[in-house]
Amino acid sequence: MLKRLSYRINGFVGHYFPEQRLFLKSDSDTRFIRLQPVTQAVAVTGAALFLGWTILATSILLMESISAGSGRDQAQRQQALYEARLNALSADRDLRAEEAARAQERFNLALKEVSDMQGRLLSSEDGRREMETGIEVIQNTLRRTIKERDEARGEKEKLTASLQAETGSIRTGEGRAHDAAQTVEILSQALNGTSEQRDSMAIAAMAAKEETDAMATQKRALEAKNDVIFAKLEEAMTISMGPLDKMFRSAGMSPDDLLKSVRRGYSGQGGPLSPFSLSTKGEKLSNDEIRANAILQSLDEMNLYRLAAAKAPFAIPIKTAFRFTSGFGYRRDPKGAGTRMHAGTDFAGAYGSPIYATADGIVTTAGWTNGYGRMVTIKHDFGIETRYAHQSNIRVKVGQRVSRGERIGDMGNSGRSTGTHLHYEVRIGGKPVNPMTFIKAATDVF
Known part of the structure; x- marks a missing residue:
């Protein structure tokens, strides 16, 4: 029964892949290998699948590379425009002060x-x-x-x-x-x-x-x-x-x-x-x-x-290329824990990117914190506190006084995180507020 079914399949496939013989000749004798139609069909199908998978993977990688390159260029252009605007506003402010x-x-x-x-x-x-x-x-x-x-x-x-x-x-x-x-x-x-x-x-x-x-x-x-x-x-x-x-x-x-x-x-x-x-x-x-x-x-x-x-923290903690991945407010938990309050803003960037203090203050936390990973907390005047979480390396100590623009750590993926990014929080009187409120307010003046 099985031989008959095999014979029929070989006969059907033989219309497309006729039986082939490979002769192997030596000094003493000659041998051959018989390639049946089914064997040929299986080999051709496997080769086609492998070739298609290779083309598809190459296309995906190429598209991701192009997308990443354009995103970095756009971030760099935005950063350049932001710095140019800061310089212009600073010059105007200095001019006003000189006129006064x-x-x-x-x-x-x-x-x-x-x-x-x-x-x-x-x-x-x-x-x-x-x-x-x-x-x-x-x-x-x-x-x-x-x-x-x-x-x-x-x-x-x-x-x-x-x-x-x-x-x-x-x-x-x-x-x-x-x-x-x-x-x-x-x-x-x-x-x-x-x-x-x-x-x-x-x-x-x-x-x-x-x-x-x-x-x-x-x-x-x-x-x-x-x-x-x-x-x-x-x-x-x-x-x-x-x-x-x-x-x-x-x-x-x-x-x-x-x-x-x-x-x-x-x-x-x-x-x-x-x-x-x-x-x-x-x-x-x-x-x-x-x-x-x-x-x-x-x-x-x-x-x-x-x-x-x-x-006050009227500054942005990242100066290298980055992109906003999550804002302040309720969101779907990335770990699948339902809807939860996100008390800060996430900045995604390259691993090890410098992190800077956004205002003068005193370091109150510099170490591992559950969920936040390696985190630095800075206490400022007026009851304001800022947090910098998921760092790969901490560069300050508890009790140290820092100034705005001073490097306090490096971006990483520690703690409860799905990828390299900085989780940045601003709290007033112990309650979290939207950090983008301070960042956007500063861009209108400085």
């Missing part, structure tokens, strides 16, 4: 000129008041002298009339009349000198008034110039403060609480940014002084913002 410094210098110079001018104006005003007082004293003296002269003339006339009535002649007592005439002459000379002094003082008062008017005009021009300078400074403060305030609010942090916290840590007093007053008598501040104090307060707040930004 120059404006501060111009403002201080203008305030000094205003102070000097006010001092000269006050001195001129005091001189004018003294001159007015002197003129008033001279006028009173002149009135009293004229009154005494008039009284002396009246007394002379009475004496002359009495002498004439008694003697019938005004020539008797000529000596006393002569003395009276000399007295009147002396009084007249004194009155003339007083009048001349009054006229000279009036001319000096007029000149002082003209100088005062000129100084008042110059003061109004300087006030107008100061108003333009104040407007430019206020506009620069508004433009500079807006992005910083938006950055912190985008990250879910209260700017007011941040400023209070930073101010407590930097509570020293004095310096060029302290509020000032040109009055030493506790008088009400002028409008220019109020605007100047507001600008100084804005500069102080900008400085506090800068300190807060340096202490």
Whole structure:
């Protein structure tokens, strides 16, 4: 039965693969090997399958290589664009800071000129008041002298009339009349000198008034110039403060609480940014002084913002080529454990890629942690904590103080992981928040 079935199969396959014989000849004899149709068919089929598998595997590897190459190129281009944008924003920020410094210098110079001018104006005003007082004293003296002269003339006339009535002649007592005439002459000379002094003082008062008017005009021009300078400074403060305030609010942090916290840590007093007053008598501040104090307060707040930004994780922990493989939130567990909360962001890259701290802080964990593998935890200000998990090598120790941009480890695949990547977390008050909020907020400013 089996022989018959084999014969039929060989007969059917023989139409396509006729029986072949391979002759093997030696010096003494000749032998041959019979290749039946079924054997030939099996060999051809196996060779075809092997060839097809080889072509398919080669195609898959080639496509993966092309895809990986284009992905790296795209990541490199994105990295280059990101760095170019960072450089441009940094240059713009430095330019703004330089403009603010120059404006501060111009403002201080203008305030000094205003102070000097006010001092000269006050001195001129005091001189004018003294001159007015002197003129008033001279006028009173002149009135009293004229009154005494008039009284002396009246007394002379009475004496002359009495002498004439008694003697019938005004020539008797000529000596006393002569003395009276000399007295009147002396009084007249004194009155003339007083009048001349009054006229000279009036001319000096007029000149002082003209100088005062000129100084008042110059003061109004300087006030107008100061108003333009104040407007430019206020506009620069508004433009500079807006992005910083938006950055912190985008990250879910209260700017007011941040400023209070930073101010407590930097509570020293004095310096060029302290509020000032040109009055030493506790008088009400002028409008220019109020605007100047507001600008100084804005500069102080900008400085506090800068300190807060340096202490918060507004940076990305990977600087080499990478791709985002998993974001923050609930997802399907890659180990098949259902849906679970993913408390961070995953960055996939080359094994051993450098990992950098995203802000200044103190290392609180540097070792193996269940699920996280080799992990580094850094404690920052404002109750912020960052975690860097699945590392292949840790380069810091517990208690070590690190700075932003300092290398803390290498990317790896330790712990509960399906491939080489960095699991990066940001926690505020112990609760996880989306790290991309900080990264995206930083790209809008730095």
